Amino acid sequence: MDAMITAENLTKRYGNRAVVDDVSFTARPGRVTGFLGPNGAGKSTTMRMLTALTTPTAGRGTILGRTFRDLPNPGRHVGVLLDASAQHVGRTGRETLLLSAQLMGTGPHRVDEVLDVVGLTAREASARTRTYSLGMRQRLGLAHALLGEPEVLILDEPANGLDPAGIRWMRNLLRSFADGGGTVLLSSHLLLEVEAVADDLVIIGNGRILARGSTEELLATPGTQVRSTDDGALAGALTGAGHDVVRTGAGLSTSATTEEVGGLALAAAVVLTDLRPAASTGLEELFFDTTAQHGREEISA
């Protein structure tokens, strides 16, 4: 299927510092794409370039094959949630939505529909947004994004300020949006938060793409750690079956799956005392390394 969101060599420089550096990725329909990176990695800037709020220094972003600026009535195609605190605090939630509904030409009935979808009560909707908690602002921001019945959602840290139940609710909502054929790009600085909902991941650090691919692929932990009553015999059985084996301080580390190890141990009549998938994924390490590096930079700056 065609990509619905495309970043092509997007670059943003402030002075001579590239905060987004040659970033390319796609987000496809029917899938949730998680945009991951530590604070300051360039996620917001990338999303702002995709939605024409920031002009790229180089490269371009397209949505449904066009730049955001070239989309007719963009709110009917792309729902955007970038800064939930940016709403006019003197208006009520309902007024905010009604105004946008009018601009987009959706008709006022849609306002009640989206309020219902995001779980804001009539009473909450008639309070001024100044009085809203961050979680309520996120819900209103999401209601706003959904208002025009878009095919594409671009959401910057939508889980910020939500409690665990709210985060689960948000996940379900994004899942069903994608299952209905929609395209979702959502950013987060928390791997665990995104891992649970994203089909694909784009990982960014210091403005550059670090990794990109399906969540399954990127989080796959190849290999197994195993201990047995006879590691020598087990290592022999594993190498005999064509698997790589390394002796570690705590038994064996092998490229075989846990099931393969179990099967070979059974055939070789070796008793296993510990069997587990290889620890910590490369992705997690990559992600935390970048976070740590970034932290050091901040301290020395």
Ligand SMILES: Nc1ncnc2c1ncn2[C@@H]1O[C@H](COP(=O)(O)OP(=O)(O)OP(=O)(O)O)[C@@H](O)[C@H]1O
């Ligand atoms: N208008 C600007 N002028 C100068 N530097 C900027 C500007 N906007 C953003 N930056 C810098 O660009 C870098 C990337 O910021 P950005 O907000 O895109 O990161 P992020 O990944 O969204 O982080 P966060 O999770 O903290 O929002 C940061 O170091 C930020 O200070």
